[in-house]
Amino acid sequence: MQLQLYQVRYFLALARTLNFTRAAEQCNVTQPALTKxxxxxxxxxxxxxxxxxxxxxxxxxxxxMILPTLEKIFAAAEAVRLQARGYQKKTIAPLKIGLVPSVSAALITxxxxxxxxxxxxxxxxxxEADANGLVAMLLDGEINAALVGDAVELPERIDRWPLFEERCVLVLSRKHPMAGRTVISLQDLHEVVFLERLGCDVAGRFKQACFADHPGPKVVHRSDQEGHLQ
Structure with missing residues (x-):
């Protein structure tokens, strides 16, 4: 089936007017052309x-039966046409930004x-995607910019600017045995039970820095949702 948009437009005009002559006038064509x-x-x-x-x-x-569907098809086509016209005239400015899960959108609000x-x-x-996924989106032109940590290697053809620095802190329950300490050693971390945020681009560097000579942190719960960990 090769449905043409002009055929849909002619049919919708005819469905509104129920008159071939008036429908042809609305479509600015001759009646024989509309009938054909x-x-x-x-x-x-x-x-x-x-x-x-x-x-x-x-x-x-x-x-x-087909009238509602053809109305939707024609409306969608008109919306695409208007979007394209707006883009060409620069009246619409699309901006696609990628965020890693560890970066909140509140930072750029x-x-x-x-x-x-x-x-x-x-x-x-x-x-939202992990750092490697966002880099791939940048290279494919799917997004215009991305906020990622410095834990990922960026290709030379991607421009980058440092926006801010964050320090790592250890968050403990007030009832935790280490909660009152002013200093906690790396050896102490080997005995701590962790909650892990999936997709966090900083987690890999944290494990390398703190557990280089150790099997790794004791993780009892993992989630890609911040609220689940809180």
Whole structure:
């Protein structure tokens, strides 16, 4: 089936007016051209869409059934056309930003609000993936920018700028035996039970730094949701 958009437009005009002459006027075509397009559409769909009578034109059951779907198809096509026109005129400014799970979108909220004031038609799309996934998205052009930690190797053709630094801290329950200490050694960490945030790009470096000569931290719970760990 080769459904043409102009056929859909002609049919929708005819469904609104139930008059071939007025439908042709709305579509700015001759009546024979509109009639021929409707006939071709009927051939494509395998059945009559219009009851043709001298003074009364009505949709057939098939015409009534497909009308809502064709309306959606035409509306979607119009939306695509308007989006493309807006993009060409630069009235729409898409910005796709990737975030690793360990970086909160709250860090860039103020910046995005400021950009939105400068660029009223800014359209922001936030994507979440691990650091390697975001690098692949950058190289494929799926995103425009990404916030990642320095634990991942970036190809030379990707520009990078340091935005901020964070220090690592050990978070313990107030009832934990080590909670009152001012100093905790790396050896002490070998006995601590950890909760692990999946997809955290800092976790690998933490394990290398603190457990280089040890099988690894004791992890009892893993989750990719911050709330589950809290």
């Amino acid at each position: 397009a409707i006939q071709k559409l009927e051939q494509e769909l395998g059945g009559a869409l219009i009851h043709r009578e001298r003074h009364l034109t009505q949709l057939t059951d098939l015409g009534k 103020e910046l995005l609000l400021e950009l939105a004031r400068i660029i009223p038609d800014l359209r922001v799309d936030l994507r």
